[in-house]
Amino acid sequence: MSLTNTPDPEARAKVVKQDLDSVLHPIVQHRALEKAQLVITGGQGSTIVDADGTTYLDAMAGLWCVNIGYGRTELAQVAAEQMQQIAYYPHTAMNLPAAQLGEQINGLMGGGYHTYFVNSGSEANEAGFKIARQYAKHEFPGQFRFKTISRHYAYHGTTLATLAAGGMGDRKVKFEPYAGEFSHVVAPTCYRCPLGLTYPSCEVACAKAFEAAILAEGPNTVAEVIVEPIMSGVGIAVPPDEYHPMVEAICRKYDVLLHVDEVINGFGRTGKMFGHQHYGISPDIMAVAKGIVSAYLPIAATVVKNRVFESFLGEVAEEKQVMQVNTYGGHPVSAAVAVRNIEIMLEEKLPQRAAEMGAYLMAGLKERLWKHGVCGDVRGKGLLIGVELVTDRDSKVQLPSALVQGVVNFCRSNGVIVGRSGGGVRHSNTITFSPPLVITRSECDTLIDVMDKALSMTVATMAGKA
Numbered sequence: 001m002s003l004t005n006t007p008d009p010e011a012r013a014k015v016v017k018q019d020l021d022s023v024l025h026p027i028v029q030h031r032a033l034e035k036a037q038l039v040i041t042g043g044q045g046s047t048i049v050d051a052d053g054t055t056y057l058d059a060m061a062g063l064w065c066v067n068i069g070y071g072r073t074e075l076a077q078v079a080a081e082q083m084q085q086i087a088y089y090p091h092t093a094m095n096l097p098a099a100q101l102g103e104q105i106n107g108l109m110g111g112g113y114h115t116y117f118v119n120s121g122s123e124a125n126e127a128g129f130k131i132a133r134q135y136a137k138h139e140f141p142g143q144f145r146f147k148t149i150s151r152h153y154a155y156h157g158t159t160l161a162t163l164a165a166g167g168m169g170d171r172k173v174k175f176e177p178y179a180g181e182f183s184h185v186v187a188p189t190c191y192r193c194p195l196g197l198t199y200p201s202c203e204v205a206c207a208k209a210f211e212a213a214i215l216a217e218g219p220n221t222v223a224e225v226i227v228e229p230i231m232s233g234v235g236i237a238v239p240p241d242e243y244h245p246m247v248e249a250i251c252r253k254y255d256v257l258l259h260v261d262e263v264i265n266g267f268g269r270t271g272k273m274f275g276h277q278h279y280g281i282s283p284d285i286m287a288v289a290k291g292i293v294s295a296y297l298p299i300a301a302t303v304v305k306n307r308v309f310e311s312f313l314g315e316v317a318e319e320k321q322v323m324q325v326n327t328y329g330g331h332p333v334s335a336a337v338a339v340r341n342i343e344i345m346l347e348e349k350l351p352q353r354a355a356e357m358g359a360y361l362m363a364g365l366k367e368r369l370w371k372h373g374v375c376g377d378v379r380g381k382g383l384l385i386g387v388e389l390v391t392d393r394d395s396k397v398q399l400p401s402a403l404v405q406g407v408v409n410f411c412r413s414n415g416v417i418v419g420r421s422g423g424g425v426r427h428s429n430t431i432t433f434s435p436p437l438v439i440t441r442s443e444c445d446t447l448i449d450v451m452d453k454a455l456s457m458t459v460a461t462m463a464g465k466a
């Protein structure tokens, strides 16, 4: 049996039963899935199709990842050709597509980088932690630099170490305790400044917090700092322009590596190829995933500056090589598809398009949503945008969770998939948009329209309850 885009209720019902009987899904409650499911059978551009024939504008590009959009069948051709040539051999040897992809990434960074391939964003960050530790062992003998300093409300992945590095309590709490190699400073969530300050009189105290943390931990114990250029999961936190250069300067002062998480920001999402390029900083370690292959196959990478790479060079007997391996790293088929994905991005100037379409979408959201008192803030860069919902603009009290979820549900029942931030009571009241970079103006108009109606509905619901 196969599912096509022709509605087939019977076939769909079979899949739902098969799934509910035997599959354990990530992060969604199965009781909710029993009531409503998506069974996706197709997609084109920014649109996905359910087996019941319903189409949706996917304003989240799956999980912030299908950057070049759905339905690029030429990538199937690329994968098939590579599979026929050689499907797999471990990356202790070399292969053409992974070599090409490494060269491509190095070029996008302006040179001076080497790339270590893995399979997911979590692994890319985890490999980054390990590379930072091993680098410290090589470069600072006699010191014990192993700690990573991160930020409250950060998300860096789902493994135990990346969860520990993350700062989202609601994602972490079920798996505690963690080992404690990760400490956290305040995040640059300016709309709700954790320090109760206001920009610019704050003098970007949240960036200075890294120096205080490094000193408190002891500089000789700190291997690296990890930041996402624009924090995504917590509701799109765009820091002040000085923030990242200040953090970078602190890292340089204490010989601490700067590890930048570009898993969502990277590959055009924010209107430049990489999010950190807005801020003129130079990562020592960079994690990429998602947009690197627009999720057509799994592949991710930890990209390291040559000064880090060189620390791993030596005679065989010195045992300075990267002391880890993963079976699928540098997978030729995924790499071949990633290479073509990036070529498509460059040919179609998708980062530039994200900047232009993002500006259009953000302007439209501001213009149409501001009349609703529940619209507290509209912020973002490129096609990474959030609308923070409040009970009223002056108090900034977060809109209750059920009403925020009501907006997500309303959008879905009106044909638009939107996201919602995490971050517990303090931060889970932002509706997020991270559509394919090929989204059209008319699709942006649809999104704005549906959000406008969703907020009207929310205001009416609140009035009814008052």
Ligand SMILES: Cc1ncc(COP(=O)(O)O)c(C=O)c1O
Binding pocket: 063, 119, 120, 121, 122, 123, 125, 155, 156, 157, 158, 228, 232, 233, 261, 263, 264, 289, 290
């Ligand atoms: C910023 C960031 N880093 C890392 C990850 C982990 O990536 P993955 O889910 O591919 O392991 C994510 C996932 O959404 C992310 O948003």
